[in-house]
Amino acid sequence: MNIYKVKKTIYDSLTHVILAVVAITCVFPVFWMISSSLKDQTEIFTKISLFPETWNWGNYVTAFVKADFGQYFFNSVFYTIVGVFFIILIASLAAYAFARLEFPGKNIFFYVLIATLLIPIPGVFVPLYLLLKSLGLLDSRTGLLLCYISNGLAFGIFLLKGFFDELPKEVEEAALIDGCSRFGIYWRIALPLAKPAIATLVIMNSLTIWNEFLLALVVLQDKAKMPIQRGLMVFQGTFITDYPLLMAGLTIATIPIVIVYLLMQKHIVKGIAAGALKG
Amino acid sequence: MKITAKEKAQNLTFILPALLLFTVFSLYPILRTFELSVFQWNGIDKDMVFVGLAQYKHILFDNPQFWSSMANAGIITALALTLQNGLALLLALLVTRNIKGENIYRTIFFLPPVLSGIVVGLIWKFVYDGNFGILNHFLSVIGITGFADYAWLGNIKTALFSVAVVHMWKGFGYGFIILLAGLQTIPVELYEAAEVDGADAWQQFKNITFPLLIPIFTIVTILTILGSMQVFDLIYSMTNGGPAGHTDVPITKIYQYMNNGEFGYSTAMAVIFGIVLLIISFAQIYASKKLNYNEK
Numbered sequence: 124m125n126i127y128k129v130k131k132t133i134y135d136s137l138t139h140v141i142l143a144v145v146a147i148t149c150v151f152p153v154f155w156m157i158s159s160s161l162k163d164q165t166e167i168f169t170k171i172s173l174f175p176e177t178w179n180w181g182n183y184v185t186a187f188v189k190a191d192f193g194q195y196f197f198n199s200v201f202y203t204i205v206g207v208f209f210i211i212l213i214a215s216l217a218a219y220a221f222a223r224l225e226f227p228g229k230n231i232f233f234y235v236l237i238a239t240l241l242i243p244i245p246g247v248f249v250p251l252y253l254l255l256k257s258l259g260l261l262d263s264r265t266g267l268l269l270c271y272i273s274n275g276l277a278f279g280i281f282l283l284k285g286f287f288d289e290l291p292k293e294v295e296e297a298a299l300i301d302g303c304s305r306f307g308i309y310w311r312i313a314l315p316l317a318k319p320a321i322a323t324l325v326i327m328n329s330l331t332i333w334n335e336f337l338l339a340l341v342v343l344q345d346k347a348k349m350p351i352q353r354g355l356m357v358f359q360g361t362f363i364t365d366y367p368l369l370m371a372g373l374t375i376a377t378i379p380i381v382i383v384y385l386l387m388q389k390h391i392v393k394g395i396a397a398g399a400l401k402g
Numbered sequence: 403m404k405i406t407a408k409e410k411a412q413n414l415t416f417i418l419p420a421l422l423l424f425t426v427f428s429l430y431p432i433l434r435t436f437e438l439s440v441f442q443w444n445g446i447d448k449d450m451v452f453v454g455l456a457q458y459k460h461i462l463f464d465n466p467q468f469w470s471s472m473a474n475a476g477i478i479t480a481l482a483l484t485l486q487n488g489l490a491l492l493l494a495l496l497v498t499r500n501i502k503g504e505n506i507y508r509t510i511f512f513l514p515p516v517l518s519g520i521v522v523g524l525i526w527k528f529v530y531d532g533n534f535g536i537l538n539h540f541l542s543v544i545g546i547t548g549f550a551d552y553a554w555l556g557n558i559k560t561a562l563f564s565v566a567v568v569h570m571w572k573g574f575g576y577g578f579i580i581l582l583a584g585l586q587t588i589p590v591e592l593y594e595a596a597e598v599d600g601a602d603a604w605q606q607f608k609n610i611t612f613p614l615l616i617p618i619f620t621i622v623t624i625l626t627i628l629g630s631m632q633v634f635d636l637i638y639s640m641t642n643g644g645p646a647g648h649t650d651v652p653i654t655k656i657y658q659y660m661n662n663g664e665f666g667y668s669t670a671m672a673v674i675f676g677i678v679l680l681i682i683s684f685a686q687i688y689a690s691k692k693l694n695y696n697e698k
Contacts, residue, residue, distance in 0.1 A: 246672030334518035
């Protein structure tokens with residue numbers, strides 16, 4: 124072995140040590156959450172061990188059934204699926220129109236839309252609360268969903284318009300001459316071609332809606348309608364000391380998003396890049 | 403093909419749902435914020451009392467709590483800018499150098515950004531707990547005693563810093579991913595040429611990597627500022643602004659005023675805070691425009 128190789132080996136090992144320490148730091152709190160969710164309350168309070176003494180899978184049954192996490196979980200699934208579906212449908216229709224069709228007020232609307240991408244959201248929850256109240260949608264699933272859908276539109280339209288702009292026009296023109304309607308072209312040609320962009324949007328919006336908390340906090344009071352992030356805070360306020368149950372709830376809120384992340388990494392990273400460079 | 407006025411009107415139906423939702427649930431609330439901010443109103447009374455800019459004046463000149471919440475967010479932001487982005491850059495540089503297992507590291511570093519703020523906050527609240535949190539146990543195992551019952555989030559000396567650490571833990575993977583993408587666009591030939599010329603690692607970093615990474619780094623910087631200034635879920639779940647306001651940030655204050663029924667005052671604060679963020683956003687547009695020029 125020459126000196127260069129020795130140097131490289133030392134350098135690589137040192138690199139791996141640093142990377143591994145950071146990686147462990149990233150994973151450990153998540154591991155600790157799962158491990159604690161399987162302990163019993165006495166063990167949490169009296170001793171610290173990496174793995175549970177006895178594995179209390181029953182905590183999950185209790186969390187799902189008695190602590191309402193089953194209800195919260197299915198609410199979150201519902202909000203995510205319905206919210207993402209309507210974001211994609213409404214945004215793709217509008218994006219197609221912006222890319223391909225002429226209509227009155229086109230430019231003004233597009234500029235206003237892009238401008239609101241820059242306006243920070245935190246300010247608007249007071250008027251949003253008042254608006255939902257006057258529409259009779261406060262503390263309702265519909266009210267929360269409408270907020271989620273409208274929040275996702277601007278970025279969705281922006282991303283899909285960019286994608287539709289790039290698609291070759293020839294196929295569409297041929298279809299038009301053959302008597303296909305504009306909607307038919309959108310539905311049968313443009314939308315299927317936009318699959319990669321739609322996949323990115325589905326993943327990004329799923330992450331956003333699943334993890335959303337502030338709007339759910341402002342809009343909902345009724346426990347039966349709460350998504351899981353909101354439910355966790357209610358639980359932690361009511362049963363302040365039941366840590367294994369809380370950790371089971373946290374795990375239930377985390378598992379789906381981690382699975383989606385592990386399966387869809389490529390799209391998530393792509394979405395992040397698109398989001399970061401949107402300006 | 404000529405488009406008739408009738409067709410143009412029909413085309414409107416494509417954007418009608420978006421237009422309607424967007425106007426009602428995004429645009430209208432933004433405009434309403436300005437309107438509400440000049441009234442004193444609790445959201446219940448029929449009469450809204452017009453007070454002009456009095457609430458703005460009060461927030462800016464007579465509300466030290468608002469300024470301390472801004473300062474807290476500023477401290478969190480400053481720590482994130484230096485420590486978090488420094489770590490993100492270091493890790494991105496390490497991973498780019500043909501390290502085995504690059505994908506595994508990348509997957510793991512981006513795990514915290516995927517988790518929700520509430521989940522992260524509640525896990526760490528448990529880790530930080532004075533009596534049975536694992537942090538104090540870990541410290542005593544490695545020989546650092548004196549933190550036996552120390553409540554990290556309950557003590558005014560450490561609460562803000564403890565929250566900032568979690569914020570950085572959650573955020574560094576995000577900067578790491580963007581910087582890594584930026585590093586991968588730098589042509590390998592540049593480094594090969596530099597090596598032939600006898601440039602060492604530091605010279606290569608100084609003369610190739612750093613200058614070419616500046617545009618991406620600018621974007622990461624601005625995203626870090628925007629994200630850190632708007633931190634809410636983490637704070638709400640870990641301390642809710644406590645102890646005694648030492649971890650309050652602008653959004654927790656805006657929420658608290660709203661919750662107390664001071665709707666007008668809360669919106670005035672939101673407008674001031676929004677303007678601060680808007681200025682940062684404009685910096686982002688300016689920076690990414692510059693980036694585009696550099697590419698051309």
